[in-house]
Amino acid sequence: MDVFLPFAEDDLRFMQSFKTGEMQAEPGTQLFIEGAKSAHLFTVLSGMGVRYKTLENGRRQVIGFVLPGDLVGLQAGVMGEMRHSVEATTAMRLCVFNRSRLFELYQNQPDRAFDLTFLAAVEEHFLGDALTTVGQRGAIEKIAWSLHRFYTRSQAVGLAKGLRCPLPYRQQDLADALGLSLVHTNKTLRRLKDLGLAEWSNNVLQINDLEGLAELGLVEITEAVPRPLI
Amino acid sequence: MDVFLPFAEDDLRFMQSFKTGEMQAEPGTQLFIEGAKSAHLFTVLSGMGVRYKTLENGRRQVIGFVLPGDLVGLQAGVMGEMRHSVEATTAMRLCVFNRSRLFELYQNQPDRAFDLTFLAAVEEHFLGDALTTVGQRGAIEKIAWSLHRFYTRSQAVGLAKGLRCPLPYRQQDLADALGLSLVHTNKTLRRLKDLGLAEWSNNVLQINDLEGLAELGLVEITEAVPRPLI
DNA sequence: CGTTATTTTGATTTCTTTCAATCGGTGTGG
DNA sequence: CCACACCGATTGAAAGAAATCAAAATAACG
Numbered sequence: 001m002d003v004f005l006p007f008a009e010d011d012l013r014f015m016q017s018f019k020t021g022e023m024q025a026e027p028g029t030q031l032f033i034e035g036a037k038s039a040h041l042f043t044v045l046s047g048m049g050v051r052y053k054t055l056e057n058g059r060r061q062v063i064g065f066v067l068p069g070d071l072v073g074l075q076a077g078v079m080g081e082m083r084h085s086v087e088a089t090t091a092m093r094l095c096v097f098n099r100s101r102l103f104e105l106y107q108n109q110p111d112r113a114f115d116l117t118f119l120a121a122v123e124e125h126f127l128g129d130a131l132t133t134v135g136q137r138g139a140i141e142k143i144a145w146s147l148h149r150f151y152t153r154s155q156a157v158g159l160a161k162g163l164r165c166p167l168p169y170r171q172q173d174l175a176d177a178l179g180l181s182l183v184h185t186n187k188t189l190r191r192l193k194d195l196g197l198a199e200w201s202n203n204v205l206q207i208n209d210l211e212g213l214a215e216l217g218l219v220e221i222t223e224a225v226p227r228p229l230i
Numbered sequence: 231m232d233v234f235l236p237f238a239e240d241d242l243r244f245m246q247s248f249k250t251g252e253m254q255a256e257p258g259t260q261l262f263i264e265g266a267k268s269a270h271l272f273t274v275l276s277g278m279g280v281r282y283k284t285l286e287n288g289r290r291q292v293i294g295f296v297l298p299g300d301l302v303g304l305q306a307g308v309m310g311e312m313r314h315s316v317e318a319t320t321a322m323r324l325c326v327f328n329r330s331r332l333f334e335l336y337q338n339q340p341d342r343a344f345d346l347t348f349l350a351a352v353e354e355h356f357l358g359d360a361l362t363t364v365g366q367r368g369a370i371e372k373i374a375w376s377l378h379r380f381y382t383r384s385q386a387v388g389l390a391k392g393l394r395c396p397l398p399y400r401q402q403d404l405a406d407a408l409g410l411s412l413v414h415t416n417k418t419l420r421r422l423k424d425l426g427l428a429e430w431s432n433n434v435l436q437i438n439d440l441e442g443l444a445e446l447g448l449v450e451i452t453e454a455v456p457r458p459l460i
Numbered sequence: 461c462g463t464t465a466t467t468t469t470g471a472t473t474t475c476t477t478t479c480a481a482t483c484g485g486t487g488t489g490g
Numbered sequence: 491c492c493a494c495a496c497c498g499a500t501t502g503a504a505a506g507a508a509a510t511c512a513a514a515a516t517a518a519c520g
Contacts, residue, residue, distance in 0.1 A: 179365030
């Protein structure tokens with residue numbers, strides 16, 4: 001299911017020149033590798049992925065899940081290189097932009113430039129939320145929070161159908177995102193299912209009690225963050 | 231100890247008009263309150279603070295420590311409101327900017343605007359690191375990592391004297407930053423001291439073995455991030 | 461259908477938190 | 491100068507949460 005991006009008419013010509021092309025990524029493809037320089041940034045048209053960091057001791061922290069509409073690689077765009085990796089979980093279709101043109105954009109499209117900063121700020125906000133969850137919530141709260149959040153995001157980009165949305169990750173991915181062990185994640189997931197709150201199988205997340213999930217996950221009542229413009 | 235900001239000659243006039251004034255904040259002052267709108271952004275000239283989020287259940291996650299040279303409030307600047315609070319820990323001297331002028335800056339100073347995005351990206355990178363630490367490292371690694379990082383940052387802004395630097399926080403603040411209990415933080419700090427790695431008392435951090443600290447904290451060998459330009 | 465990857469369980473160990481006090485400074489008022 | 495209140499640091503003991511270990515059950519796949 002594709003997402004259509006709200007380009008303003010005026011910007012279309014410039015953006016099209018900024019856009020280098022489209023790209024297809026198969027599952028498992030490394031879009032970015034931590035520490036590597038990259039000449040491109042991407043906007044996700046369809047498919048899903050993960051951002052993550054790897055530690056010297058082999059452990060992995062999933063920084064976030066990548067959904068359609070997301071911009072990936074801004075860090076590489078402005079800092080020269082990525083400080084985390086990004087991998088395609090499912091097949092993905094990407095809109096490719098040229099890093100070298102980024103500064104042009106700042107000179108010719110101040111409002112687009114502003115949008116980029118905005119996106120970075122939103123990303124920062126999301127990371128703050130994640131940090132808070134990982135740092136301060138217990139296992140069941142973490143899982144509840146993450147499922148609630150994922151469903152809400154899916155809904156925002158039109159991927160949810162009723163109370164169901166695709167969730168094409170492995171439990172290990174969720175565990176690595178929340179700082180839990182696989183086993184404990186599994187058991188907690190089961191507990192959530194037994195409580196009649198949510199159920200995840202066959203890459204599909206089924207919400208049974210959104211209210212209860214939000215309550216358990218101590219989800220903040222946050223008005224929807226405006227959609228990214230690029 | 232003040233930090234001098236590297237304004238380019240050319241930009242001086244504009245930046246000065248952008249700058250609204252200076253401000254003094256006493257310890258305990260709330261610079262920003264989560265969810266509140268704000269008309270200003272600040273650059274820290276001197277003093278230290280904390281960024282944090284508060285949960286419904288009363289727990290607190292410290293998102294980061296604010297040092298001289300830092301820009302705070304960018305989120306409010308571009309998103310309209312802050313998603314976390316910022317509090318002065320010591321007395322602080324701040325350079326105040328006007329939020330309403332922010333968009334002007336994007337139109338007249340593309341390179342300054344780029345710097346802002348850059349800063350946001352750096353912030354995102356730091357948060358990713360913190361998330362990784364909180365999610366994947368054990369207590370002693372967390373503490374080692376955080377002390378190492380704090381010392382390194384202090385050094386970068388010229389606050390360190392030899393192997394010592396000011397660390398005017400409470401153990402509770404560190405605990406809340408790392409997702410540990412106060413008690414455990416205390417015990418772990420002691421362990422670190424017994425290992426001859428680092429010692430923290432009277433608001434001063436004394437590093438005894440930077441190497442060992444880095445090793446234990448699994449600190450990545452990351453080249454210094456270029457200093458912010460604003 | 462055999463092989464591999466992911467999910468699920470149970471038992472056990474390790475790490476953290478919680479609870480309950482004590483200790484040490486600091487500031488105040490007498 | 492001392493009694494008293496207060497706050498942060500420190501300890502010990504006990505309870506609790508999550509990780510690790512080991513293995514079985516399922517699902518996915520060529």
